[in-house]
Amino acid sequence: MTKAHGFHQHDHAACISDALTTAEAYCAARKLQFTPVRRRTLEVLLAHHRTMGAYEVLGHLDASGFGAQPPVAYRALDFLVKHGFAHKVEAMNAYVACSHSGAQHVPAFLICRQCSTVQEAQIEPMQNGLGDAANDAGFAIERAVVEAQGLCPSCQQSAPE
Amino acid sequence: MTKAHGFHQHDHAACISDALTTAEAYCAARKLQFTPVRRRTLEVLLAHHRTMGAYEVLGHLDASGFGAQPPVAYRALDFLVKHGFAHKVEAMNAYVACSHSGAQHVPAFLICRQCSTVQEAQIEPMQNGLGDAANDAGFAIERAVVEAQGLCPSCQQSAPE
DNA sequence: GAATTATATGTAATGATATAACATATCAAG
DNA sequence: CTTGATATGTTATATCATTACATATAATTC
Numbered sequence: 001m002t003k004a005h006g007f008h009q010h011d012h013a014a015c016i017s018d019a020l021t022t023a024e025a026y027c028a029a030r031k032l033q034f035t036p037v038r039r040r041t042l043e044v045l046l047a048h049h050r051t052m053g054a055y056e057v058l059g060h061l062d063a064s065g066f067g068a069q070p071p072v073a074y075r076a077l078d079f080l081v082k083h084g085f086a087h088k089v090e091a092m093n094a095y096v097a098c099s100h101s102g103a104q105h106v107p108a109f110l111i112c113r114q115c116s117t118v119q120e121a122q123i124e125p126m127q128n129g130l131g132d133a134a135n136d137a138g139f140a141i142e143r144a145v146v147e148a149q150g151l152c153p154s155c156q157q158s159a160p161e
Numbered sequence: 162m163t164k165a166h167g168f169h170q171h172d173h174a175a176c177i178s179d180a181l182t183t184a185e186a187y188c189a190a191r192k193l194q195f196t197p198v199r200r201r202t203l204e205v206l207l208a209h210h211r212t213m214g215a216y217e218v219l220g221h222l223d224a225s226g227f228g229a230q231p232p233v234a235y236r237a238l239d240f241l242v243k244h245g246f247a248h249k250v251e252a253m254n255a256y257v258a259c260s261h262s263g264a265q266h267v268p269a270f271l272i273c274r275q276c277s278t279v280q281e282a283q284i285e286p287m288q289n290g291l292g293d294a295a296n297d298a299g300f301a302i303e304r305a306v307v308e309a310q311g312l313c314p315s316c317q318q319s320a321p322e
Numbered sequence: 323g324a325a326t327t328a329t330a331t332g333t334a335a336t337g338a339t340a341t342a343a344c345a346t347a348t349c350a351a352g
Numbered sequence: 353c354t355t356g357a358t359a360t361g362t363t364a365t366a367t368c369a370t371t372a373c374a375t376a377t378a379a380t381t382c
Contacts, residue, residue, distance in 0.1 A: 031350090033348095033349075033358075033359070035348095035359070035360085037359085037360075038359095053338080053339080054338095054339070054340075055338075055339075066360085066361090067360070067361050067362075068361090068362090069361065069362055069363080070339085070340065070341080071340090071341075071342090071360085071361080071362085072360075072361070072362095074339095074340065074341080075359080075360080079359095090251040090252045090306065090308070091251045091306050093254075093338085093339060093340090093368090108290070108291050108294065110291075110294065110295055110298060110300045110302070112300075113303070119298055119300070121290075121291065121294030121295075121298075122290075122294075123290030123291055123294070124290050129269070129282075129283075129284035129285050130269050130271075130282065130284055130307060130309055133269065133271065133280075133282030133283075133284070134271055134282075134309060134311075137271060137280055137282075137313075137314070138313075138314035138317075139271045139273075139280070139309070139311055139312070139313055139314065140311045140312045140317055141271075141309045141310070141311040142274070142310055142311040142312070143309070143310045143311065144307070144308070144309045144310070145251065145252050145306060145307070145308040145309075145310070146291060146305070146306070146307050146308075147251070147305065147306040147307075148291055148295060148300070148302040148304070148305045148306075149302070149303055149304045149305070149306070150295075150300055150301045150302040150303040150304065151300070151301045151303070152298075152299075152300055153298070153299035153300065156299075156301055192379095194329075194330075194377095194378075196330070196331085196377095198330085198331075199330095214367080214368075215367095215368070215369075216367075216368075227331085227332090228331065228332045228333070229332090229333085230332065230333055230334075231368085231369065231370080232331085232332080232333085232369090232370075232371090233331075233332070233333090235368095235369065235370080236330080236331080254339090254367085254368060254369090323382100324381105324382090325380100325381085325382080326379100326380080326381070326382090327378100327379080327380070327381090328377105328378080328379070328380085329376100329377080329378070329379085330375100330376080330377070330378085331374100331375080331376070331377085332373105332374080332375075332376090333372105333373090333374085333375100334371105334372090334373090334374105335370105335371085335372085335373105336369100336370080336371075336372100337368100337369080337370070337371085338367100338368075338369070338370090339366100339367075339368065339369090340365100340366075340367070340368090341364105341365080341366070341367085342363105342364085342365080342366085343362105343363090343364085343365100344361105344362090344363090344364105345360100345361085345362085345363105346359100346360080346361075346362100347358100347359080347360070347361090348357105348358080348359070348360085349356105349357080349358070349359085350355100350356085350357075350358090351354100351355085351356085351357095352353105352354090352355080352356100
């Protein structure tokens, strides 16, 4: 089975199991607890393959027999984000599975304002002008949020305006 | 009187009145209504010179005799953001007056996680790696959010960890 | 300059996102 | 196997944001 990945097609089932395997290995190596809720949360994000609100994720966790209260979802999502298995798209207050599991990177997103599809890109941390500004100011960057909003290829055709 | 501007000092009173004058002229030229609420909202953001939540702004508007309900603040803030007089810092769900009034630019922010001071920098839209990724994907960027989180110079001293 | 339309404001109600606090359970280390 | 650290579940609440609709003001047209 294939499904849209960013704005392309790909083998969705393999991508899910690969990401889970990678996360499992990463956690095992660092003695992190890849618990059932956390695993299920990542599965949910991977399966949907788009940004999801915390409450939408929570609905799936509840349906899977986990707790039904917000902290259940927020804690699992925080764990995934902290360890790089997922990202928070700040401009949407939503979460998405990482497309480059395990790799250390500065995530950047191309967010379609029409269909809400999000493609994750990678950028060079210090090559974006921000690094220079930070150096000039003596600011120590710990984390960067880079998000572009606009129209994806298919929405440019359906709504070129 | 001087006050911190980003992580530097500057003439605060002049910076406020300059920004107001600029906004006034900009609106006059485009037949935009720079109404009392909108003007007051910009004044509040300029005076505080840091990010403010919509409800914090609303408190000041209420105290100034304007409405006390959320839409009063959100509508004024939306207007200011739409026309570039202020920006929304997505990672904080907060607003800040623009430091480069009138100029067309991609705003970038250095946000201190300790003291919440925000310095606005400018970056080149297409020089940050994101432009390449967008071109490759056929994605049409309309707006970009670039936000770095970390420690400002003074907080690096007080909490170097 | 009165009628008409568009834009802006005020308010009530509600929706959406997120966290604090605390009890219980499970895991990891000595 | 006990102790301390980590994770989960639940209640309650805090924070951020919008919808809907009434009223008021401004701009446009006749």
